[in-house]
Amino acid sequence: MLERFTSQARQVVMDARAERRRLRHDFIGTEHLLLALLDERVGAAGEILRGAGLTADGVRAEIERQVGVRPGGLGTADAEALRSIGIDLDAVRDAVEGTFGEGALEAPPQPGRRLWYGRRLPSSRLSRRARKALELSLREALRLNHRHIGPEHILLGLIREGQGLGALILARAGVDLDDLRRTIEELPPAA
Template structure:
């Protein structure tokens, strides 16, 4: 499927991975795809979303409100519970890094053995089931429209069609009508054809 992605659509997928990393989240979700679509350098649909009143700052703010930023650290309550039974996390981390080297506790980056159009990223392990569904629906949208390639617009259509992820929630809470945004996106595709 990914061989049918345009350069711009591939950039959106890469941008979603970068957004996930920037926010410290474990998996790429629909919200990260939306942030990548809003990146003006990566996406032709950024203007369409901006016209509808959506920008990356507002989406990031909404994501922070809904799910926060990721962290590798335990929460304060977990750390306190461990301290109460005599376990000092800082001392444990220090001892492990002393024995195995700095960064020994960091997970290795998920890379596939085969280098492909996404630079060897193992998308199956990095993407949430909803984000994978959005990409699958992007393919279905392109097929339904009889387009040979999958572009950023198709990813937006897939995101809107999936309709249940955090991205859809953020868009509807911002006052957008997903059906209207879908219509505008289809109109934009028709004008470009």
């Protein structure tokens, strides 16, 4: 499925991952996908969302209100205490991630579910609903006879999934999901 994603759609997933990390959430949820879709680089899907009155700051605030931000291992007071003795916590984090890779300081994801015959499914940082929304984006692209999956298909998948926090945020913002779907479907297919 990932081979059908346009570079913009891949960027949406990468940005959703970055938002998950910024908010210190365990999984990428539909709310992170929605937040990533508001980026100006996304194109038409982002323009439609911004035209409906959504802003990245507003969506981020609603996510924080609904889910919260998980505190990091060290608080502001800890960082100040370390800074007073010449240790820059941000520089230490950057050095560790530069050496061992992005997310090296995060707890490892939980192992995948065990199947009945003993094997494990691979672990993912995608929530069940976010994974479903991305699967539905493929179905939406196929339904529209498009050969690719773009950000607009991810938005359609998020709407079609309908139960995640992303859809709830859209509804609470007063966005009519049926009108949003029709507007997206009227877009000419991207190359």
